Amino acid sequence: MTKIQSAVSVMLVLLLSVSCSSVPGGEGPSDAEINAQAAKAYAEVKAKSKISTNREYNEMVQRVAKRIAAASGEHFQWEYVVIESPEVNAWCMPGGKIAVYTGIMPVLKTEGALAAVLGHEVAHATRRHGRQQYARAMRENMLGLVVGAGVAIGGQLLCETQTCKLLAAAGGAAAGFAITFFDRKFSRADETEADKFGQVYMAKAGYDPTESVRLWERMGAAMKGKAPPEFLSTHPADETRRANLTAWLPQAERFYEQAPQKYGTGEAIR
């Protein structure tokens, strides 16, 4: 079979399992179950990736991620990693597993912009976005199917991101979670909520929230014609997003005023 044929058969199996599974509603997986899958997938990503030794990047990601985590008020088992890769990307898996790719750093230009991105990604995790997708995938035993023969090849083609492809090739339970995680598409409402909470988190963490508006402008211009990172996914439209972030500024600025320590836009990123 060619790769495409394998991928098609994999998709058929997945589709069949979706349409045939008549699992009654039930409670779905708990936070603990989803977080356990995420932790496994995160460990796989770290094992398969080149971890950055750039001291400046590592120190900055550490301190920003810690401040955003604290500002979120969520008691996750937080972890942070900087991955050496040209990919312009950053994400936070359910349960607070954060990764920042070195490729995004020069595009961000400031520590404050990194806080805005991490605020957005962390908000997806704290607001439990994509939970229904994970719940459905786990209910339909996709993890089990993915472990099945040949699925790794299908996973390679089903995946959009490099990280996902890497994990799918590795196979195992982590791959099933990774496919759901990296290829999930959040709803417009989820994206808007992540923008809103993200802006509050960065302000509470002591970063000037106006940097969130400047970030989207900067990233939008820099990413023209390239594969956009998660937080620049097509919805909401750029103008809507900018208008929203600007409208929410007064609220975020109140949190910024109350922040025990203020860093402004933080250090510049070279």
Ligand SMILES: [Zn+2]
């Ligand atoms: Zn997002």
